[in-house]
Amino acid sequence: GENVEQHPSTLSVQEGDSAVIKCTYSDSASNYFPWYKQELGKGPQLIIDIRSNVGEKKDQRIAVTLNKTAKHFSLHITETQPEDSAVYFCAAIDVGNEKLTFGTGTRLTIIP
């Protein structure tokens, strides 16, 4: 089955700086890679996703890049704001069993 590794586990950045979170996956057949943001006491919320036929996708301050050859994808947040503080999860879908496999999460703290 799919295995997703995520780094770093914690990340602190100054407000206004950029944050980068990286993930690797094991199954070369995976073709959908969502990123979720989870705030305290809430369920994960999709913030951006990318499919395997695209190398990069951007939505305002958030961007995701995908390198299929290396089997890794990254989340980039620019001009960070205090409300970006949360736990972020990457995920990959196993096309064999249609199962979404999550990384272990990154706790992002924005320092005012």
Next chain:
Amino acid sequence: EAGVVQSPRYKIIEKKQPVAFWCNPISGHNTLYWYLQNLGQGPELLIRYENEEAVDDSQLPKDRFSAERLKGVDSTLKIQPAELGDSAVYLCASSRTSGGSGNEQFFGPGTRLTVL
């Protein structure tokens, strides 16, 4: 549109007691998922329903866990008897359909279970 609704939000029970969680998915969503989230970890799939059919329950500990989705709408996840190691957050999610091409899964707020 209303989001995924779960209840209760918190539950504290003693070990060996039964417990049940309820989920109401987003209207029109055919696929429903139950996930387990341990502290500091990502969600792990327990079971996936397509309408009323459980199409993937390979990760569900069937000796103590059971689930149902009567009429293909609401779903209930039950644990009987609960063990200390079952303490976690139980998340419900729904999507319009499932598939390798990816369909956004919408998560509920979860039920935090504490087993004493």
